[in-house]
Amino acid sequence: MTDTSTAPAASAPTHRSEHAPVRDDVARARPVAPHGAHRGVGIEEVRLTGGFWRDLQETNARATLEHCLEWMERLGWVANFDRVAAGTTGPDRPGWQFSDSEVYKLLEALAWEYGRSGDEAVNATFEALVDRVAAAQDDDGYLNTCFGHPGRPERYGDLSSGHELYCTGHLLQAAVARLRTVGHDRFVEVARRAADHVCREFGVDGRDGICGHPEIEVGLAELGRALGEPRYTEQARLFVERRGRGTLAPIALLGPSYFQDDVPVREADVWRGHAVRALYLAAGAVDVAIDTADDELLAAVERQWTRSVERRTYLTGGMGSRHQDEGFGDDWELPADRAYCETCAGVASVMVSWRLLLATGDVRYADLMERTFYNVVATSPRSDGRAFFYANPLQQREPGADVRPDAVNPRAEGGVRAPWFDVSCCPTNVARTLASWQAYAATVSSGGSGEHAGDVVSLVQHASADLRVALDGGEELGLSVRTAYPADGLVRVEVTDAPDRPVTLRLRVPHWADGATLTVPGGSGPEGAAPGWAEVRRTFAPGDVVVLELPTGPRFTWPDPRVDALRGTVAVERGPLVLCLESVDLPDGVALEDVRVDPSAAPRPHDDGALVRARVVTPPAPEPGRPPFSGAPPVTPAAPSTIELPLVPYHRWAERGPSTMRVFVPTT
Amino acid sequence: MTDTSTAPAASAPTHRSEHAPVRDDVARARPVAPHGAHRGVGIEEVRLTGGFWRDLQETNARATLEHCLEWMERLGWVANFDRVAAGTTGPDRPGWQFSDSEVYKLLEALAWEYGRSGDEAVNATFEALVDRVAAAQDDDGYLNTCFGHPGRPERYGDLSSGHELYCTGHLLQAAVARLRTVGHDRFVEVARRAADHVCREFGVDGRDGICGHPEIEVGLAELGRALGEPRYTEQARLFVERRGRGTLAPIALLGPSYFQDDVPVREADVWRGHAVRALYLAAGAVDVAIDTADDELLAAVERQWTRSVERRTYLTGGMGSRHQDEGFGDDWELPADRAYCETCAGVASVMVSWRLLLATGDVRYADLMERTFYNVVATSPRSDGRAFFYANPLQQREPGADVRPDAVNPRAEGGVRAPWFDVSCCPTNVARTLASWQAYAATVSSGGSGEHAGDVVSLVQHASADLRVALDGGEELGLSVRTAYPADGLVRVEVTDAPDRPVTLRLRVPHWADGATLTVPGGSGPEGAAPGWAEVRRTFAPGDVVVLELPTGPRFTWPDPRVDALRGTVAVERGPLVLCLESVDLPDGVALEDVRVDPSAAPRPHDDGALVRARVVTPPAPEPGRPPFSGAPPVTPAAPSTIELPLVPYHRWAERGPSTMRVFVPTT
Secondary structure (H helix, E strand, C coil): CCCCCCCHHHHCCCCCCCCCCCCHHHCCCCCCCCCEEEEECHHHHHEEEEHHHHHHHHHHHHHHHHHHHHHHHHHHCHHHHHHHHHCCCCCCCCCCHHHHHHHHHHHHHHHHHHHCCHHHHHHHHHHHHHHHHHHHHCCCCCCCCHHHHCCCCCCCCCCCCCHHHHHHHHHHHHHHHHHHHHCCCCHHHHHEEEHHHHHHHEEEEEEECCCCCCCCHHHHHHHHHHCCHHHHHHHHHHHHCCCCCCCCCEECCCCCCHHCCCCCCCCCCCCCHHHHHHHHHHHHHHHHHHCCCCHHHHHHHHHHHHHHHHEEEEECCEECCCCCCEECCCCCCCCCCCCCCCHHHHHHHHHHHHHHHHHCHHHHHHHHHHHHHHHCCCEEEECCCCCCCCCCCCEEEECCCCCCCCCCEECCCCCECCEECCCHHHHHHHHHHCCHHHHHHHECCCCCCCCCCEEEECCCCCCCCEEECCCCCCEEEEEEEEEEEEEEEECEEEEEEEECCCEEEEEECCCCCCCEEEEEECCCEEEEEECCCEEECCCCCCCCCEECCCCEEEEEECCCCHHHHHCCCCEEEEEEEEEEHHHHEEEEEEHHHHHECCCCCCCCEEEEEEEEEEEEECCCCCCCCCCCCCCCCCCEEEEEEEEEEEEEEEEHHHHHHHHCEEECECCC | CCCCCCCHHHCCCCCCCCCCCCCCCCCCCCCCCCCCCCCECCCCCEECCEEEEEHHHHHHHHHHHHHHHHHHCCCCCCHHHHHHHHCCCCCCCCCCCCCHHHHHHHHHHHHHHHHHHCHHHHHHHHHHHHHHHCCCCCCCCCCCCCCCCCCCCCCCCCCCCCCHHHHHHHHHHHHHHHHHHHHCHHHHHHHHHHHHHHHHHHHHCCCCCCCCEEEEEEEHHHHHHHHHHHHHHHHHHHHHHCCCCCCCCCCCCCCCHCCCCCCHHHHCCCCCHHHHHHHHHHHHHHHHHCCCCCCHHHHHHHHHHHHHHHHHHHCCCCECCEEECCCCCCCCCCCCCCCCCCCHHHHHHHHHHHHHHHCCCCCHHHHHHHHHHHHHCCEEEECCCEECCCCCCEEEEECCCCCCCCCEECCCCCCCEECCCCCCCCHHHHHHHHHCHHHHHEEEECCCCHCCCEEEEEEEECCEEEEEECCCCCCCEEEEEECCCCCCCEEEEEEEECCCCEEEEEEEEEECCCCEECEEEEECCCCCCCCCCEEEEEECCCCCCCCCCCCCEEEEECCCCCCCHHEEEEEEEEEEEEEEEEEEHHHCCCCHHHHEEECCCEEEEEEEEEEEEEECCCCCCCCCCCCCCCCCCCCCCCCCCCEEEEEEEEHHHCCCCCCCCCEEEEEC
16 A cells, blocks of 8 residues: 555656557556547546646545555455455354445556556555455355355345345456556456356356346446457346346335336336446446447436436435435435435446446536536545545535544434445545546547548546547647636646647537637637537647636526425535535524525635625524414514625535535525 | 124214213223323213214224234234244244234224224124234243244344334233223233233343333333332333433444434433334333423423424424434424325324323423324325325325235335335324224313312313213213314314312313304303413303314415425415325326415315415426536516415325325415
């Protein structure tokens, strides 16, 4: 593990983008292979040079990876592999049935981090973990510490809850990360044998079963691409097609929609049930749709995305309205206080939207990714990278407890980031996402026809970075992007290398950016750029500069009137950031529940948040001794006090001690 | 079981109130003994002659009791007792660990029903069940079919989840019903031996434990009163005092507040965690406070009631805002759509308020009981008494499924009453409450001093009934109450028998009844009666008539502005009934989510509901291809259509096929 006392400069990477780009797909370091017309850049093609995401990546590298390993050692989740290898596991095995998956997600994070930084200490940690994992693999490729060994339940005896294929799916994703950063090593071989085992066990002649928690589908599909193994793609297709037919044994109190076994994927209109399950499944379905040219299946997931994002998604991009099943609610059921918005559902939503973006190029998928990155993924980790939110509600009614640094917390306790959870899927999910973040920053497509023939390079997320993007003819487009985004909306792109032929450069103008402008080389100055893709097509030369200016001043956002829980409230956003009002910023004696924002005064910029004009109203107290159902109409005090209050970025709330919080604030 | 083909007249009771009243407390047929200054009437002192509650009682007697028994036979919950007796139980025992309690609650319901009606068929069913239950009792008094026998887990090995003492508590409550209607028979003896076993096992020298689900406390306290056994009261006190010290092993994902083991009862300020647990515990704490003259403990429960009813209780009287733990939410966390409002929590709330009413005489407890009776307890059973709501949300966004008459339903599925549930606590809880309903209709107190010396008879709930209330000196007050309440607010009380000395008659004027009048014998006509107790003190003579007139026209009720989920909405009530808007009453093409009530037009009476003026607004649809976060302020169409819509009593919703529904409707 990286020594945390090492300064960032000391672990300076021998960065792979400095080497000649490797053109074959296996070696391109990205989570998802070319997909439809677009491919994502590899992490070796983009080097973040500073700013919001680079800071998060550094904290992830310096603190979070080590933190996760420490906790999993402490709780015996890594030692579970040793015990299987030694034949000493048994009924006292610690951890949930899915704890292996946390080790695999950490391996994936370590693989991306080594690919990103070249830090040999990270690689040593990876290899040491692989020693222990590989030793636990059975001769036939089965690899799981919870099932199938003396004193443990039999293999695949509980597909509804066992999570065996779910764990294998994460193993395969970790192997994809290793394969695309280092190559086909012994860990990839472990994954290959595990995948072969799954194909033998669950193929057309095998068990007609699926896993209660999707994940194996994306794992198989991507490993199939990375290894050029069509059997894996076919197995992923089988799992997708078998779902929705009610074959999973019910879990007490939860219906089949909990694990999306109620309706076949291609027939469903909306996401429902457990959000992470629904989204991992959707991601796998897109992979299968692309690799089997199944337009109907692709259209089904697009249809589900459209309705679910319109009616079942929070302003933060968060998904999951219910604690009961960590699941989606009905249309318009979006309570702020009981918003679940699991961090992992944010990661999973990014996985789905990224695949749809690659498949279609539609900018709305990139917009949702940005919303989710800044307001869910970035919200989870504490600024020191050693505590996390599992649920991400948009309102906190009672201050969270103090942090218990050595305690395993209930997962959905609100108001305080915890070092670890009883179900601790989120920390490692954040870690693997941050370690590979720049792979989601840009896409490339080639081919096309007419005036769009040739290469199109799209800057999907705005961040300071040096890019060397491989083009179709073996050339590269070199770009130097500099920006203080999201604090400021100026994005300056300088061409550092370009082929001697026309290339299309596209910059994303987010849907909220009314009044954006684009300045192109040799142009007459800034020109209006509508939300969508702002395009520049030309034969670029080194030194050419393109400037995108996005308006990032604070703005009001009103909820859809059909969202009952938010009626009569307004939120404030600033660029891609959702802001919130936190009780630590209120004057003494003012309760958050009594604050009403005056929507007639536009929010003003303030630090990295905003100032809003607000009134403090004291609701009429019920008469003593009478029940609270007397039901008089609400009244506004005759002479309310008007104050100005600061809003802060939601992703940084609860960093200044226990507080109450709201994103949507009632209006006067 | 009563033959369902028998007309009500054929099972006419040999009504016990026709006999001379039995003065000793053991024989008085009521759930709770004299309590503070007040005692509840026995069911032999009140005979319902018709109307709302009499109808529900008759349906309960004719259908629900038989229905519950059929399901418990079908599922093997009764046969579990036979298997213990035969030594053939084992790992395949069907039912949850608490299924015994359903048999006991049915026994309690049968006991009250026999006491009410004298129907020998009911008694025969009771005796046949007792044969089977009694045979399963161990020699040392332990009685449980889930634990402590070959092939089953050991006794008391899982106090957090085992529910053993919970089941015993319901056994004791059933025995109290039998003791007070028939006398000390072999079933009472079974309960006495079980209670003795509990005292030996959990007394000061025994296990220092409590049950994860309170209920043993009320059972022990009341059986102690009924049998004059102070050891039981002392044991109840021990259980109350031991709670709140974190001794229960945690249940996965739930903290100690789930079973109120976080804060000692006398220190808590508000109800929290699982609502039924919190309320059964509170009821037991009041019993203990009264029997041990513990004013601090009584004040604690009153304080909890006050805050919880003000901030954590629905307009219906329903309690429980969260599905996750079937529990209370934070203050003001009262979502309409995800309101849990478990039927059993309604029953438990009535148990608490009744004990506080007897302890204090404060009318607000009676008001909440009425609200809960009409809008939670009466809402659960379908009109045929053979299907039930478990959860009682105040908004249904998607129509409920069709009823599956032979299916065991998940407990909290919304929108449709189900014949039985996987966890089926509610049907038998409704049954025992309805069978004893008239015991909650009136109270008597005596003593007092000065102008209030002597007997005070209080009519707590308004229903047509003949009363013969035993007074302090061995005399009776006979009353004939006739009313069409709640459809109409006229309550006519004629004195049929009275002692030759002053008696105070009190009639409850509910808190919502602005403009109520009282007409007294020899008075000059109707006089204003403020909410609270309307009193008439005089030496009554047979033929004297007192008339209370309550305004039961429809009225708007606005939510407290701090309830975020209800901001910008209004409800309509009529007398004690909460009304609702159901989609089956909407014109074709109008969606419930698009209806806005015009609060400038008062609701008009309509059948047993109301008509409101409303507008239909179609919210602006998001632009195609753009995410729904564009956040324009909501607009009202320039020329909305105005229509008049009928509201119906909430307790009868979902009786006309699947529909959507809301109690609180957005306003224009």
